[in-house]
Amino acid sequence: MSSHKWTALVVDDEALARRNVQLALAEHPQWHGAELCASAAEARVAMAQREFDLLLLDIQMPRQNGLSFAAELCAGAKPPLMVFVTAYDEHALAAFDVFALDYLLKPFDDLRFAAMLVRVEQVLKLKQGAAYAQAMGGFLHEQRSLAAGEACPTLDFLSVRSVGLLERIAVADIEWISAAGNYVELHLRAADGSSQKPRVVLHRATLSALEQRLPSRQFMRVHRTVLLRPEAVLSLEVSGDACYEATLRSADKVPVSERYVKQVRALFA
Incomplete structure (x- = not known):
C-alpha cells in the first residue's frame, strides 16, 4: 500500500457535524487528519495556504452556501474534488451541476462513507498521471x-x-x-x-x-x-x-x- 496520505478540508457551520466527519475520516489511515472550517470564508483562507485533495462540504450554511462556494471553486484553475455532506436531499441535482463527485446524506453510516472514499481515491490516483x-x-x-x-x-x-x-x-x-x-x-x-x-x-x-x-x-x-x-x-x-x-x-x-x-x-x- 502506498505511504502517501491524502488531505481533506471539512466545511460545515455546525461544530458537531464537522467533528462527525473528522472522526469518520480518522478511521481511514490513508487520510491525514482533516482540517475543519465553519464557513466558506474560512475555507477560502485555508485553501489559500495549502492544497487539499478533497473538500467535504455542507450545503446549508449562512452568508455563502455550499453550492455557491463550489461553483466559485469550479471557476478556478485547479478545483479540488468535492463531496457534499448534507441533511437535505433536494439539492442532489444541483450538487452534480457543480461537478461534485458524491453526495452524502446526514446521518451517513460507515459503509457509505467508506464507499465514497473509495471513489475519491480512484480519481486521486488517476490525477497523479499527466494524461488525467x-x-x-x-x-x-x-x-x-x-x-x-x-x-x-x-x-x-x-x-x-x-x-x-x-x-x-x-x-x-x-x-x-x-x-x-x-x-x-x-x-x-x-x-x-x-x-x-x-x-x-x-x-x-x-x-x-x-x-x-x-x-x-x-x-x-x-x-x-x-x-x-x-x-x-x-x-x-x-x-x-x-x-x-x-x-x-x-x-x-x-x-x-x-x-x-x-x-x-x-x-x-
Missing part, C-alpha cells in the same frame, strides 16, 4: 464554456467524466443525443461490421448548451429532447395523433415532434 491532468483540463474548460453559454469553437471531442475514468468521445462517433435532466445521453454508432450493440454514454451537459457547440449541419433537432444526424434517419412514421417516430440506422426509434416533422420529411425529398 490534460483530460481534466479539457473537461473543465468545456464544462465552464457550456455553463456560461460562451461562443466557443465547435467540439470535435467530448471529455466525459465518470467515477475513476475520463474518456474522450469523438463527435463523429455520435449518432444521436437525448436529454436526460441535467445530463445528455450520447448514443454512439457501432463500428462498421461490428456485432456489438451501440454504446450509450452519460455526459454532464444540457442538450441546448451542447447543441451550440456541435459542428454546424452535422446534427438536427427533431424533438425538444433529441438531436440526431440527418443521415442516420431511415424512416418516419406516424405514432399517434400529431406524434411521429423516426427509425435510425442503429434501429433505435426516436420521437419527432410536429414542430420539426417538416424538416425530417425533407430528408426523403
